[in-house]
Amino acid sequence: MRNKRSVFRKNPLFEKCPSCGNYNTLHRSHARSLRERLVKNFTPYKKYRCGQCGWRGYRSTLNFSRGSAKVIIFYIGLIVVVAWLVKQILGRFMP
Numbered sequence: 549m550r551n552k553r554s555v556f557r558k559n560p561l562f563e564k565c566p567s568c569g570n571y572n573t574l575h576r577s578h579a580r581s582l583r584e585r586l587v588k589n590f591t592p593y594k595k596y597r598c599g600q601c602g603w604r605g606y607r608s609t610l611n612f613s614r615g616s617a618k619v620i621i622f623y624i625g626l627i628v629v630v631a632w633l634v635k636q637i638l639g640r641f642m643p
């Protein structure tokens with residue numbers, strides 16, 4: 549059986565530049581400000597720079613497949629249902 553992982557790690561270094569469309573031109577860019585450092589540490593987004601056209605921007609290092617979107621929607625639905633149940637139970641025992 550194949551291991552079905554819903555979220556795959558990917559390396560944006562091998563993706564094409566979103567600005568000029570060339571491959572193998574992206575380089576990791578150093579975080580220059582506190583905000584960029586926070587984004588780098590707390591999100592899957594990292595700052596990249598294109599050596600061809602000078603584009604700078606964030607690329608995600610996570611690849612969300614169609615399957616993972618379903619899983620995320622399922623968990624959001626579950627949280628809503630649990631929150632609703634907790635509200636009902638609290639309302640019953642603590643009027």
Ligand SMILES: [Zn+2]
Nearest residue numbers: 565568598601
């Ligand atoms: Zn480019």
